[in-house]
Amino acid sequence: MLQPLIDLQQVTYAYPVRPGSAQQESPALRKLSLQIQQGEYVVILGHNGSGKSTLARQCNALLLPDQGQVIVAGMDTRDLASHPAIRARVGMIFQNPDNQLIATVVEDDVAWSLTVLGYSASEIRQRVNEALEAVGIADLRALPPHKLSGGQRQRVAIAGILALRPDCIIADEATSMLDPVSRQEMGKLFARLNRDLGITIVQVTHLLEEAVYAQRIVLMEQGQIVQTGQPGQLLSDIERLRALKLIIPDSLSLAARLRAAGFRIAEDAVTVEQIAREIARE
Template identity: 75%
Template sequence: MSTSPLIDVQQVTYTYPVQRPKGSGEQALQHEPALQGINLQIQAGEYVVILGHNGSGKSTLARHCNALLVPDHGRVLVAGMDTRDTSKQRTIREWVGMIFQHPDNQLIATVVEDDVAWGLTVRGYSASEIRARVSTALEAVGIAHLRQLPPHQLSGGQRQRLAIAGILALQPHCIIADEATSMLDPFSRQELARLFATLHRDLGLTIVQVTHLLEEAVYAQRIVVMEQGRVLDEGTPGQIFADLERLRALKLIIPDPLSLVARLRQAGFCLAPEAVTNEEIAREIANA
């Protein structure tokens, strides 16, 4: 018996209004397509990466998955709830939490633990429930030792973990990370990508990560490749990374470890196609 997807995107089309010059200094309102006939299903408990270069439509698609945007045509169902139904939108956003590029836009309080507690407080949870959830969330993202600090004293990576903790405390079924690592240094980006993988594995959370970086996509169960507002391809990381030239043609930067593996395969080394993380690649090379 099949299970309905947690997120079901059905033939979704969406356009942005854009002002363009039409001569004599006048501006004409035009509509620029951002999504074109998108179909995508995400099952509960999946870890999916939406991959594409800037302007491919991936962030627009992500915002449709928790009703921040609604389709011009088609529909999006979250746990069976239509995102166009304004009476369901708050519930949809409780089910699907969102992490954005700039963590400071999601931080409110002057102390770390108070910031995590804020969403619970405004929803009327008891003090004991708030304390328990705050502690659990801070432990899950690895910053429990920073709970008494003001957020401005945290590093960029720590502030992004704090933003994630604030969402985790609300106990969503799914977290969408929309280019959540783009403001971080390479080490912090890798740390955060591993954190999403850990939250997926240990908490059973559905994770949807939006990125243009292949090194962040290696931890996913499934990658959805977007280009010009359409789903171009989807598959496991091993399947998607099997054709690096195609990814280069999509203006995506190929990480050195994946380039190395491709060259070794061309040289005759038998390396498993599923080896995509640095750890897996190192293990395969050691055993080759």
């Protein structure tokens, strides 16, 4: 069996106690185990406070386990000397793209990390061109980031990570500041990067509509994994999702009501397009 790209083994983590607090912080992760294979598209799904962002930060050594072990591409995150190599293999994008944008021109921003690492000018040009093309913003390369939309700025942040050619991109609530159309476009972008470039995608979200493009969903509650499975398997159980305090999108709610009324809507029809095709066949 292939070695997982990311392997969390019985990980427990609690945030440090705040100064002056008399209360011990409850663990954000509790003996959590999860393996992510190279080339997967995994969505970590849960309501706010379920531990999903803490899990994400364990995956590239931004946080280290109090107990248990995290192995990334064969490297133990407790080994401080391995952190640069781990973060080269596993890139991360966050909720607010402005926190990751540095330069005053898009292509300079994408090139920044490569320049710091000492790549040649010709290699930087090639990688920047490839990254901008991959995320569909090559035509915006000469613009200042502050003139772009939120979705476009997030694509710049992704391009900056792509230029480093990581094995994996972790998107930690990376679409939560975007409008619904931009969120859908971002989900399709992640799916395309996974399909066409073979990049492992780990997307952290509390929005069910963002989980429809994944190959596997990991459901979290109170710092533990409560269920894993394919989107068609997990997203069709509406009552279970409501019990986990997740907001059901209209498309999934409609599909559930149609099934209850006797319409033959396939369980694995989870995207708006798939549900529409099922309805059109009736």
